Amino acid sequence: MSQLSYRTLRENVESALRMKILNQELAPGTRVVEQNLAKEFGVSRGPIREALRQLEHEGLVEYVRNAGCSVKKITAEDLYELYLMRASYEILSIELCGGVFTGEEFQAMERVLEEMRTIRDGDVNHVVSCDFALHKIIIEKSRLPRLLKAWEELNFGSIVASISSDAYQAGLARRQFNIHSALVDALRGGDTAVIRRAIYDHYMFPVKSIFQDSGLPLENYKFFA
Amino acid sequence: MSQLSYRTLRENVESALRMKILNQELAPGTRVVEQNLAKEFGVSRGPIREALRQLEHEGLVEYVRNAGCSVKKITAEDLYELYLMRASYEILSIELCGGVFTGEEFQAMERVLEEMRTIRDGDVNHVVSCDFALHKIIIEKSRLPRLLKAWEELNFGSIVASISSDAYQAGLARRQFNIHSALVDALRGGDTAVIRRAIYDHYMFPVKSIFQDSGLPLENYKFFA
DNA sequence: TGATTGTCGATTGTTGACAATTCGGTTTTG
DNA sequence: CAAAACCGAATTGTCAACAATCGACAATCA
Numbered sequence: 001m002s003q004l005s006y007r008t009l010r011e012n013v014e015s016a017l018r019m020k021i022l023n024q025e026l027a028p029g030t031r032v033v034e035q036n037l038a039k040e041f042g043v044s045r046g047p048i049r050e051a052l053r054q055l056e057h058e059g060l061v062e063y064v065r066n067a068g069c070s071v072k073k074i075t076a077e078d079l080y081e082l083y084l085m086r087a088s089y090e091i092l093s094i095e096l097c098g099g100v101f102t103g104e105e106f107q108a109m110e111r112v113l114e115e116m117r118t119i120r121d122g123d124v125n126h127v128v129s130c131d132f133a134l135h136k137i138i139i140e141k142s143r144l145p146r147l148l149k150a151w152e153e154l155n156f157g158s159i160v161a162s163i164s165s166d167a168y169q170a171g172l173a174r175r176q177f178n179i180h181s182a183l184v185d186a187l188r189g190g191d192t193a194v195i196r197r198a199i200y201d202h203y204m205f206p207v208k209s210i211f212q213d214s215g216l217p218l219e220n221y222k223f224f225a
Numbered sequence: 226m227s228q229l230s231y232r233t234l235r236e237n238v239e240s241a242l243r244m245k246i247l248n249q250e251l252a253p254g255t256r257v258v259e260q261n262l263a264k265e266f267g268v269s270r271g272p273i274r275e276a277l278r279q280l281e282h283e284g285l286v287e288y289v290r291n292a293g294c295s296v297k298k299i300t301a302e303d304l305y306e307l308y309l310m311r312a313s314y315e316i317l318s319i320e321l322c323g324g325v326f327t328g329e330e331f332q333a334m335e336r337v338l339e340e341m342r343t344i345r346d347g348d349v350n351h352v353v354s355c356d357f358a359l360h361k362i363i364i365e366k367s368r369l370p371r372l373l374k375a376w377e378e379l380n381f382g383s384i385v386a387s388i389s390s391d392a393y394q395a396g397l398a399r400r401q402f403n404i405h406s407a408l409v410d411a412l413r414g415g416d417t418a419v420i421r422r423a424i425y426d427h428y429m430f431p432v433k434s435i436f437q438d439s440g441l442p443l444e445n446y447k448f449f450a
Numbered sequence: 451t452g453a454t455t456g457t458c459g460a461t462t463g464t465t466g467a468c469a470a471t472t473c474g475g476t477t478t479t480g
Numbered sequence: 481c482a483a484a485a486c487c488g489a490a491t492t493g494t495c496a497a498c499a500a501t502c503g504a505c506a507a508t509c510a
Contacts, residue, residue, distance in 0.1 A: 006290075006471090008290070008492095008493065008494090009493080009494070010493085010494095033460090033461070033462095034461075034462070035460095035461075035462095043494080043495085044494060044495045044496065045462090045495085045496090046271070046493080046494055046495070047493080047494070047495095049275070049462090049463090050274070050275065050278060053275060053278060053279075054278075057282060059371065063462090064502095065233070065462080065463090065501085065502090066461075066462055066463075066500075066501045066502055067461075067462080067501085067502060067503080068460090068461060068462075068502095069461095069462085078371075081369045081370075081371050081372060082371070084317055084321070084369070084372075085314070085317070085369075085371065085372060085375065087317075088313045088314060088316065088317040089310070089313060091313065092309055092310070092312075092313040096309075096447050096448065097447070098447070144306045144309070144310075145306075146284065146303075146306050146307070146310065147306060147309075147310060150310065150375070193418075222321050222322070222323070223321065231501090233462095233463065233464090234463075234464070235463085235464095258490085258491070258492095259491080259492070260490095260491075260492090268464080268465085269464060269465045269466065270465085270466090270492090271463080271464055271465070272463080272464070272465095274492090274493095288492090289472090289492095290471085290472090290492080290493090291470075291471045291472055291491075291492055291493075292471085292472055292473075292491075292492080293472090293490090293491060293492075294491095294492085
């Protein structure tokens with residue numbers, strides 16, 4: 001292990017556990033027992049607890065006092081909420097720059113789109129990382145560090161929710177490419193009102209299919225209008 | 226102490242510490258040593274650590290690895306960012322309801338405004354709690370639990386920043402009453418575009434005075450336009 | 451029978467001690 | 481004399497053991 005990037009046990013456990021959840025190695029609903037993880041990682045319960053608290057904050061696990069901890073089952077409503085929160089942050093970032101992006105930024109977006117276009121349909125992880133990269137360009141434009149961090153934390157939860165839905169995965173790569181193309185086109189237009197609408201639509205499109213799949217009443221959720 | 230609401234040591238320490246910071250009993254920049262707090266509260270370092278991690282998440286304290294923890298000095302830029310994030314959440318909530326509030330909700334807002342009108346100028350805590358109550362009506366309208374929680378956490382940091390600024394405190398009660406009256410008027414109008422602008426203005430007005438006070442260049446911060 | 455109470459195992463909540471790291475000042479060295 | 485190496489106190493990071501709490505099942509009593 002390199003001396004340059006010393007990481008605490010808590011940090012290591014945290015990212016290892018996060019990865020396990022995002023890979024569905026730890027499926028939603030799985031019971032998480034501190035002592036077991038401690039044995040598995042070869043550390044004591046202290047760092048485990050602190051890591052789990054962070055994951056709890058990200059909405060990946062759930063604690064019940066004195067009872068236990070489990071991997072959170074993220075519902076359609078949760079995803080709706082998470083996506084709206086991400087959307088509102090991205091819209092803020094866009095309003096801060098008046099909807100004006102540089103040529104370099106558009107080139108970066110195009111590169112991601114091009115990569116997205118070539119993804120084979122089953123490669124969910126690749127789609128997710130491209131999605132992340134593209135939206136990150138928008139968020140970083142604001143140069144607001146807390147905004148970036150809060151936005152990233154919202155990501156983890158929404159990834160779990162989306163990749164565990166069959167309705168979401170059907171035709172994923174193609175669909176995501178189309179949706180993001182439309183989004184970049186809207187950004188090119190430069191009209192913040194249009195962009196705002198495009199961002200919301202972009203996020204609500206996949207959620208809609210998940211809602212339909214789950215049989216929940218769509219009309220209760222305003223942004224599907 | 227009631228048996229119904231059992232609280233862990235971590236929770237007790239957390240709210241006690243938060244209060245101390247919000248009351249400026251622990252001033253920005255103050256060094257926070259886990260062992261000292263442990264002695265002061267009569268508990269071990271475990272619960273203290275977990276409470277401090279939560280406060281770190283809220284932006285109230287700052288950890289430097291292996292070095293120490295201190296009460297965060299919140300800058301004008303921090304406040305700018307925190308307020309924008311709060312604003313974006315409130316705007317989201319308003320767009321979700323299409324800018325339509327009920328008569329009951331307006332009555333609740335009016336009650337808060339009336340209370341605000343009578344606050345004497347030095348009573349910062351009272352102003353803060355009224356401000357909180359009024360905006361909470363807007364956020365709760367969304368019925369999105371994570372949104373509410375995230376919004377509340379943003380509050381803590383912005384309270385510290387604002388109450389430690391002289392520029393902010395001058396004529397506070399009067400000013401806050403006027404600003405919030407204008408905001409409620411905008412909400413009555415029901416036009417989401419107008420409301421969005423009113424929300425941003427509402428938050429940026431106090432920040433502007435703090436920026437001017439600090440000598441930072443306003444023109445770098447877009448929402449002062 | 452069925453509702454209440456008691457007990458037990460599992461798991462979290464908490465503790466005090468130990469290890470590793472950082473920072474400041476002091477000594478050493480060129 | 482300046483810079484590098486070094487020490488030591490202070491503080492966080494980590495650990496293993498103990499205490500408190502919860503859920504489930506069994507025992508008890510009307």
